[in-house]
Amino acid sequence: MGSGSRSSSSFSVGTHAAVCECHAAGSGFRLARRDDKNRTGIREDSELTSRLRICLVSAAYRPYPSGVSEHVHGLALGLRELGQKVTILTTNFPRLESGSDPVRVVRLGRAVLIPMNRSYATLPVGMDLAGQVRRFLRENCFDIVHCHGLFWPEISYWAFRYSDAVNVFTNLTAGFKTGAAGSGLFRRLFRSQLARVHGRIAISVRSRAAVEAYVPGEYRIIPCGVDTNRFRPRTASIPECAHRQPVILFLGRLDKRKGLSVLLKAMPRVLRSQPKTRLVVVGTGPMELAARRFVASAGLKDSVSFVGRVSPDDLPAYFAGSDIYCSPALGGETFGIVLLEAMASGVAVVASNIPGYDEVVTDGIDGILSPPGDAKAMSLALLRLIDDHGLRRRLAEAGLRRSRQFAWPSVARATLNYYLELMDSKSASASVSA
Structure with a gap:
């Protein structure tokens, strides 16, 4: 796998805002072109009987939103439902209550938030974080170590080193500049780490483009998923929206990048x-005070509610109880999980027309895309749905059909x-070497 190699799976960008096609023997995955009539998302090819010991490594995990x-x-949860034995390796969030989790979760070190990509990244730190990760991996004989990150000094770096x-x-991030001059230096500095990567997954075309100069090789494009049992259309009411209609929902971190x-x-x-009309704002973040001050100075206090942080169990009710979900993000998105959650809830979506989001929503087909950073255009898009009930429906x-893919x-x-x-590939390589 050379630095200039592309995905071994077939890949194409068509003339009608195609997303991608990624289908290799046994992959079981195909993300449809936008102009496919049936817009098929993912198909299953085989029955799976192997029970693997899988470790998912991520610096960000619940309760961090x-x-x-x-x-x-x-x-x-999806892998567990397929009969696999799953452990999550993450860190502690001192100011957040972790609660229970249906899968095994191991937390090492503690999280520090650092500014990155006009938002914040979670950086696990600890006196002996490297040693703790090493001991954990030696005590647990995993078949797969799947890291959602790679770079020093976060927890995935140590997992790759010792696995x-x-x-x-x-x-899963867009925090890298494509073709940046530092990518060559990065590859030299992290040569031993990169050599320990056996497989690479990108959740979108945008995701792959953001990182392939730094982590070269063949990528399998597999998108984010959505829990269609948890997020689904239902009759729901939101206390903050009693007797007000329609309801616009914003859900996300209150930072500059999310565009509130x-x-x-x-x-x-x-x-x-x-x-x-009522706007319900769910989430917290560094821009909250400025947002509240703007609402007060603009005379919007009777029409805008700040809910704060909402537990994961309550999120589906907020989606289903809304008429429109709006994500005015300014950029830096590799996909759009929150868009899928809204669509799966049967809610019409208005979102910024940015890379990542445009791989989930097709403008005028299953949502409306608006120019990023343009408040007037955003207001017109919202009014278009508020005024036209048929279009909104x-x-x-x-969007509901799209989300099910x-x-x-x-x-x-x-x-x-x-x-x-x-x-199979690693086993074959080992046999040849022997």
């Missing part, structure tokens, strides 16, 4: 046309198929 946390959690299993890398300020600036225009129904059972099966391919 992030798309990475939810992705790792969903994958763990003797089949090692898989997944990139754009949505807040769009609200006066929305309210002039539709004064009964059609987009919600199309990404149901976790299929995504987990595609991932497990890939694990088995990698194990």
Whole structure:
């Protein structure tokens, strides 16, 4: 696998906003082109009988609220449902209550938040974090160590260094500049680490493009999944929205990258046309105080509710109790898990037209995409759905169909198929070497 190699699976970008095709023998996965009439998402090819010992490694995990946390959690549950033995290796979040988890979770060190990609990254630290990871891996004979990260000094770095299993890398972030001058230096510095990567997964075209200069090789594109049992259409009410209609939901970290300020600036225009509209803001973050001050100064306090952090168990009710989900993110997204959750809940979606999001939503087909950072355009997109109930219903129904292509059972099966391919490949290589 040379630095210039591309995915061995067939890959194409078509003329009608195609996403990708990724289908290799045994992969069990195909992400449809946008112009496919049936828009098939993922198909199953084989029955899986192997029981693997799998360690999913991630610096971000519940209770820390992030798309990475939810992705790792969903994958763990999906693999467990397929009969696999799953352990999550993560860190502690001192100010957050961890609660119970249906899979085994091991926490080492503690998390420190550092600014990155106009947001915050979780960085595990500890007096002997490297030694703890080494002992943990030696005490647990894993078949697969699947790291959602790679770079020093976070926990995945140490997992790659000390793992003797089949090692898989997944990139879930867009915090790398494509073709950056430092990528060559990075590859030299981390040469031994990169040599220990047996498989590479990207969740989207955007995800692969963001990291392949740093972690070269063949990538299997397997998207994020959504729990269609947990997120589904239902009759629900949100206390903050009693007697108000329609309801717009924002859910995410209150930081610059998520673009809440754009949505807040769009609200006066929305309210002039539709004064009964209510915006519900779920989440916390460094921009919360500024957002609250803007709402007060703009006279929006009667129409905007700040809910704060919501437990994972309560999130589905907020989605299902809303009429429109809005994600005004400014960039730095590799996919759009939260969009899938809204679509699976039967809610119409308005989102920024940015890389990553455009691989989930097709403008005018299963949602509306608006230019990033443009408050006027965002307000017009919202009003378009508020004013046209028929359009809102059609987009919600199309979004619901689209979301089902990404149901976790299929995504987990595609991932497990890939694990088995990698194990077969490693075994074959070992036999040849012997």
